[in-house]
Amino acid sequence: MAVQLRRSHRDLSWDASTEAPRQYYTFAHPPCELVLDSGQKLGPITVAYETYGQLNAAGDNAILIAHALTGDSHVASHAPGEREGWWEPLVGTGRAFDTSRYFVVCSNVLGGCQGTTGPSSPDPKTGRPWGMRFPVITIRDMVRVQRHLLDYLGVRRLAAVAGGSMGGLQVLEWAVTYPELVEKALVFAAPGRISPQAIAYNEVMRQAIMLDPAWQGGDYQPGQGPARGLAVARMLGMITYQSCESMNRKFGRAFRGRIPTDYFSFQGQFEVESYLHYQGQKLVRRFDANSYLYLTRAMDLFDLGLGRGGYEEALKHIQARTLVVGISSDILYPAALERELVEDLRRVGVEAEYVELQSPFGHDAFLIEFEQVGAIISDFLWKG
């Protein structure tokens, strides 16, 4: 996993039926480690990524797509029969992110657990997993890593950066950190700095993980991590990604079990409880608990103004044409925060637009309402 594939970006064609679509790039070998926001150095860093379409000779038809908290580089499948990606209907020939026109890149974030260096990666000094000795990272650090990857791939300018939720935070960070590289910024369900309410949810999720005795201060063996704690964290996450209305529609007060026997016992479960437990268990199979701690902390720390002389000063850096999409029923990053962001952007002279996605599905709507999302993306990308 940590092995650098020594192929140049000119050698990206492959047959999906015979080769895994995920590729790896390793950089920041000592003594040239990456300097993080914290001042700590980290290296070598491996980044897992997937690409779609072809980079043009000028290197300026690339679109970077950034994933959300538990997402990964698999934004779409590369060939029929392959596992579907999280924005499957939006990436491909003739789709919103048209791969006959654009070179689409999606990488797993720094601190993650899907092939990119994170707390479950081996600390080169000891050979053992970093655990909680991994440095605290920021959204800006994730973006720095993506920048290195794009340089390696030969990308000279981004036609667009796009993403939702934690992906949207990365988009904003890209537009502020590398203004000259980003032509268009497409932000779904993400504010310019994280609200105390969102920090509060994150802290409760972290506490649930650390409450599980199997967490052991982060030094668990692979496959023996705090499964129950991570599942509880995910259960809470899932509530904040949905809405009162969507849960009413989906579950109502339906009860799994016999009434009255189970109804009046702690054995019985409402459908909504059963669903949350299922989602919790499902995440445990594919996600690392320490990564969950580091990535939620990176979100808490997200504030475009940090170290830039304040929030407004930071926004002034942005040169990209920016589209911010709020979701009408979002309880995690309420639409009001995205409207506020657009007002703030306009006040400092950034060319920013606001669109509200009308949906009962809450925060996750950007992963569900493909028709609306696709239309919004297409419109924005085709605009002069």
Add this chain to the structure above:
Amino acid sequence: MAVQLRRSHRDLSWDASTEAPRQYYTFAHPPCELVLDSGQKLGPITVAYETYGQLNAAGDNAILIAHALTGDSHVASHAPGEREGWWEPLVGTGRAFDTSRYFVVCSNVLGGCQGTTGPSSPDPKTGRPWGMRFPVITIRDMVRVQRHLLDYLGVRRLAAVAGGSMGGLQVLEWAVTYPELVEKALVFAAPGRISPQAIAYNEVMRQAIMLDPAWQGGDYQPGQGPARGLAVARMLGMITYQSCESMNRKFGRAFRGRIPTDYFSFQGQFEVESYLHYQGQKLVRRFDANSYLYLTRAMDLFDLGLGRGGYEEALKHIQARTLVVGISSDILYPAALERELVEDLRRVGVEAEYVELQSPFGHDAFLIEFEQVGAIISDFLWKG
């Protein structure tokens, strides 16, 4: 605590400076146990309560006030210098609940841990705490216990029943279960049945408690319970009792600790995190974890229609003039649910009114916005 004070209700006068205001009534001695909704029998049951003002000769000037999840019978102080109650400015001579006119009763709920029988009480068969062997109870069971207390106190009719959140659920249950006894029902921030989203939050809180190894299946020694798990549950509860806006106002992104040293470590805390941890610790000192499990489950099970031929059929029972107060910023029991309740009540012919409390403070506004709440109560009680 479990000792019955063998005083009649005609002997209620006492001197607050020399006597504890909390009183106890024990009933349902075997073989006359209370039959619960589950069909299980429970007895003896002790109920802790406090009263304010004097019952009139007709026994019809009583107001029952029902408390919320972690509240108790101490709705107000009885004398200067005494600890303030949770609706302190609203109960007393000349106040909204005017004790020169009304006899106010507030009791700790069945399943609670402030003197009324609950999972921390001794199981009479073994002498040891019930723990998770305590029967699952419902809001209706709580109301049945209150009915016994009021009979004992000589109350023949309730001029009003009032309460918010879990207290509001009890008010609705009173109006449906004993329609002939309730003249006015005053419901703050409570729906006619619990939403799947609220069940979901409750389940995450329960899982946090049960995740704590100190929980030990509920068989912990007094003072050695799952303090960390209960604190995490409370932290989540506190988020749902507030709102995005109130947290923005109160905490913003203020950070406790040194930047950058603590900012880029898991040691540092945002103010909002520090506040939640403080609230978690505070609850642990006064609340029993098993009670938290039982009371949240009682809320989940709350559905006025259960065992009554459906929701609409249940609402038809209500004879009380009913006022339902929604809170504009409530994220736990959103105002839309209370508006819906009033529409449903009117559809079946109940004399119901809706008032919306305008407040940024979220669900807890009924415990904060005393001026608005007081005016609403006074208006409603004085109405023909």
